[in-house]
Amino acid sequence: MRDWWRLLTHISRLTLREGRRSAVILALLIVGEAGVIAAMGLSQRKLVDDSAGGAAGGVAAAVVLGAMAYATSSVTGRVRGNLLLYLVGRVRGRLSEQIQRLVSSIPTITHLEHAPYIDRWNRIFNSSQALSAMPWSALDSVVAVLGLAVTVGLLASISPALSLLAVLGVPLLLANRRADRLLRDSRDANTELLRHEERLHALCVEPEPAKEVMLADGGAALDRRARDLWETAAVRETSARLRGAAWQSTAWILYAAGFAGAMIVVAGLIRDGRTTVGAAVLVVSLATQLQSQLRVVLQSLTTAAEAGQAVSHYWWLRRYPAGSSGLAPPPVLAGGITLSGVRFRYPGASSDTLHDVHLELPAGKTVAIVGANGAGKSTLIKLLTGLYEPSAGSLTVDGTPLASLSAVGWNARLSGVHQDFARLRLRLRETVGIGNVRYIRAKPVIEAAIARAGAPAFDGLESQLGAPFGGVEPSLGQWQRLALARSLMRETPLCVVLDEPTAALDPLAEHELFQLFVAQAHSARRAGAVTVLVSHRFTTVRMADHIVVLDDGRVREQGSHEELMAAAGAYAELYRLQERAYR
């Protein structure tokens, strides 16, 4: 509940910042609406009684009151609807932006890869509408309760027994809460299905994957699966809604019975001459309006519940370690990076990917990691860059545990290319320049990086990349060179990771690029940068100062090329194997 209040305060503040005047007007309109229902009911009573009694003055007063109430309520309804769209829309944009910043400021990527986490922040995104409407659903509830009090007061003024009608609203509220919970559960269960459907859909309509689907004639099979997922989700939600409707119908039956009873009570009062026929009209008007008031309460409760559920997810995200706190990394690496007893297991996996890894990555040196597919090379790289946290053991940077360094600070001193680097279809200047956002407009710097990586210049730095956006679509090899150019934008990295950065390049190009990186490392030796390279090409690997052979998540052997060749172990065997192709 405290979380709920805090988020309400946060969003109310956002709302006021986005449109103070609109927010005030909207609040006044909502409060004003509370009186409209009573005015309508009273005017109808007066209209019926005074016209039957022939009191022309009273009739005129009733008409004026009723017409004003009606016009106010319908115009208010519309203005209010549009103002709400306007304000909630603006706040939603701001909130989505905040959520996006939060998600991307988390230093690790476990939350992006592991289903239960993905579901959580997906739900936050999906509830951004309900979250943004929080202040208004809260105000709606308060005002509807006020209006309800006025209604009950009027009913009681006819006969105290009539106020019991409001008590019958309680089962309605309970049934509604139950229906809400059913719906929410079904929606939660559907998130994964719909995400799966969305992925399958993208495979069919996005050109990159669709080319393979087209050639395989796989469209029909994917379509069938996507349709099944969609239908399952829709049916599941419908069945939850129907079950909810059954509960609500039962509650409405009780209410309708009470309503009929109320009218019979009033009829008795009229027969006894204790009230007028107009009172019966007032009761009908109030009881039917009571229904719409209750509906507002119910709807705002639904929205509040939806928001309420997202509240916990929201604070979960806010409290996720954000990584801006911690020590600053050393300006210069003196010793190096040390892994001691590092183990890693993917969430939900049944066995470790890395077992008890001890490694020294000395400052100023180039370290190559080789090993079979699935040996854990990329996982090791992700641990070094802080994308994953070790399940056990520690990484230290010049003796300081990596965990105690500020993740933002550490990231700022990293550079390199991940195996599945991003192919960002931005402008050429941007896709390279984001390697160092400070220089994103510094054309000479970017041009130099592009030239050094041998990346294509296309039609200048402002060329749009990506066929779907009317630009050129680089080949995979060209993308890799662009990614390398991006990594060259960093000035004094402490650690450079290159995870098969050149797999799509020809060996000569790889050789030449690797020399470039070694030269880079050399010039950055004053900063003591460690360069960590993953490659399957031994002509490149042998140039490294230190070579680590990983096997099934363990360090099998390590040393210089000469040492490992002399040892005649796994490395030597693999080296000779590759060499054979060049005899």
Place this chain on the structure above:
Amino acid sequence: MFTDRLRLLRLLPRGGRGLLAALVALQLIRAVLPAGLAVAVGRLTTTLFTQGGGQTVAAAAVAGLFLLDQIAWLLIIPVRNLLVRRIDGDLRGRMRAIATGLPGLATLESGDFQDRVSRAVDNGMGLARDRSAGSAAAGQFELMVRMLSAIAAAAVVASYSVALAIGLLATALALRVIMRRQWLKIIDKLDADTAGQRYEFYVASQSVIGAAKDVRLYGLGHWFGNRFRAANARTWGPVWRELVGVLRGQWWVAAVLLVAAAATMGFPAAAVVDGRLEAGRLITIVLAGLGVLAISAMGMEAFDIEYGLRGIAAADELTTAHGDANRTSAPGALGPPAVTFDEVVFSYPGSAKPVIDGLDVTLRPGQIVAIVGENGAGKTTLVKLLAGLYRPSSGRITVDGAEPHEQRPAVTVLFQDFVHYPASLRDNVTAAAPGNDSDDAVREALRKAGADGLPAELDTLLWREGDGGTDLSGGQWQRVALARALYAVDAGRRLLILDEPTANLDVRAEAEFHEQVISQVRDTTTLLISHRLSTVRSADRILLLHDGRVAEDGTHDELLALGGRYARFFHTQAEAFR
């Protein structure tokens, strides 16, 4: 406009006829209820005025109609929701069918096509509601029901005064037309810039999904955040201005409604005072009159209709343009095909420089041909041309006599950026030739591809985002993709194209690749693109691509003897091992 509306109604049966019948019945009940309730309340007051008995029945009728209204409303929501979902799901399916049924990639890659597809099925950036064809169709139906409801209420008013009934109906409809126009302006603003919106949405989404690792490596969270803010301002700014402008023009609407409501109450009340109308009927006329005016209120359905219509229009344009693209695929061939390239030239749309420039070569059936060349030499483009994904700008390609862009050959391609299907290991293998799934064939393909370290269970979900799903390393994925291609060969695809099949394989797998994989594949014409000389050297024939044409052609030994580019390429690498 009328045809548009009809178009929407015709979508409704796609949600299922039974479901539609239920919705129609429920909506009709709700349509006549306001008029019915007005009459019932009138009857109740009449019995109260006359005190002639029958009050209990009259009260029960009012309460019963009221209850009926509630229950119909409660049932309409789930029924409508399911109908809407089904219509939307069907439309999504149609878009998929059109996209994957296109004759080639050029259309799919065009911005025009992508714009329409994303317009047809909402990308989740709708104005407080998502754009949905189903909602539009259901909204259209609701609108008709509301009209019907207003007419029924007007009929009740007409029993007192035809003039009042017509006046109220006309006023309500006029207000409605005006307000609809205001909505349209807002939607126009919203739709003005789909291409820009799609691009900004793409950029914004990259920070969370597409580029997660780079975002962290380079600390780009805030840069992307700012892009998102800019995108939001650009998309919504004009919409908000329009919305606020509309709000300022509400005063006179209030005035018109005030007069109309006063007339609804004033005229019949005056008639009662004059004795021209019996007192009990007054409330009936007033309630019915207000029921007529209710149609002037704009429900969300008006927005749903207008917004959804644009999406349907986009879908229809795509269907008309591409729906009946009857691309034919060659049946699985018995033997390996012959392939010829005859003076083939190809350049990408909007680019003056041809990527393939006078390619002239014949591949004999059953040959294993390797293609080498620098990055950007056009190797992958050549693959796409051969598979019929692009049409040559000039020249002619034939596979067993047929042109690939007209009749897609029985081909299977392992692309460099092969697909990671969010599906089971089995489905990831059978994806290349769906239809005749056999677990034995799947296991056999995996075995041939050397996929030892993979999950043993074929049902394992290879999608970490899914419940119980797992992911593979880059090299493991490549083996799965290789198994996929081999499975397709087994299913009768006799033209096998492997684009960098060993790029992510480890040394041992790479060294054994030819022996273990290539030499095991029988009865195919094989095209092998690779930078790895160990992969290339045992091919029957090696083509060196340079400047979009074949510069050297021969076996490994022949090319070495030739002393050209290939020899230089080889020697430089061999040098590195000394």
